Structures are given as structure tokens and as C-alpha cells.
Amino acid sequence: MSFEPSLPSRKPAPVQLAMTGDDWTSDRDRKAHARAEAVRRKAAVECARKLEAACDALNAYLLACIGCDDASRSRGADDGRLILMGCMSEYAGWLRSVYEN
Numbered sequence: 001m002s003f004e005p006s007l008p009s010r011k012p013a014p015v016q017l018a019m020t021g022d023d024w025t026s027d028r029d030r031k032a033h034a035r036a037e038a039v040r041r042k043a044a045v046e047c048a049r050k051l052e053a054a055c056d057a058l059n060a061y062l063l064a065c066i067g068c069d070d071a072s073r074s075r076g077a078d079d080g081r082l083i084l085m086g087c088m089s090e091y092a093g094w095l096r097s098v099y100e101n
Helices: 027-068 080-099
Strands: none
Touching (some): 027 080
16 A cells, blocks of 8 residues: 655635725725714714604693593503603613714
């Protein structure tokens, strides 16, 4: 039986398929990304403002329902209107904390 030396394995060299990363980002791409972030920031602050306005309107409606003293008054902590106001306030606060300077 004869022994044949094994040939060195020939693995293919890695090929870069896409130009990604900070070193491959063009000035045009950086400017487009900065514009997109500015639009997002402006939309987030506007959304927070409108959420706060909606929360105030819902609060006024809830107070009017309480004033009627009928079945439309608040049903306690599990009232959907109170839960919705809490969620809107929380999200508006998060948007302002992240996107407002």
C-alpha cells in the first residue's frame, strides 16, 4: 500500500460582497442619514406634543363624564380611558426624553 501525501486544502478566500461600515460610507450617505434622523426627531417631538394634547382632551372628557354622575363616570383604575391616558403620557414623555434636546 502506498501513501500519497494529502494535498493542502484549498479554501476559497473570503469575498466582500457589500461595501458596508463607517469606512465605506460616502458623504452623500452620511448626509442622507443625518436628514432622515432630523426628520425622525422632528416627527417624534410633534407626536409627543399631539399625544399630550390628546391626553388633555381625554382628561377633559373624563371630567365631563364624572360631572354627569351617571354610568359614564370613571370605573376606577381599570377604566380604559385612564389606562389610555397613562400610556399616552408615558410614551410622550419617552419621546421627549429621547428626541428633544
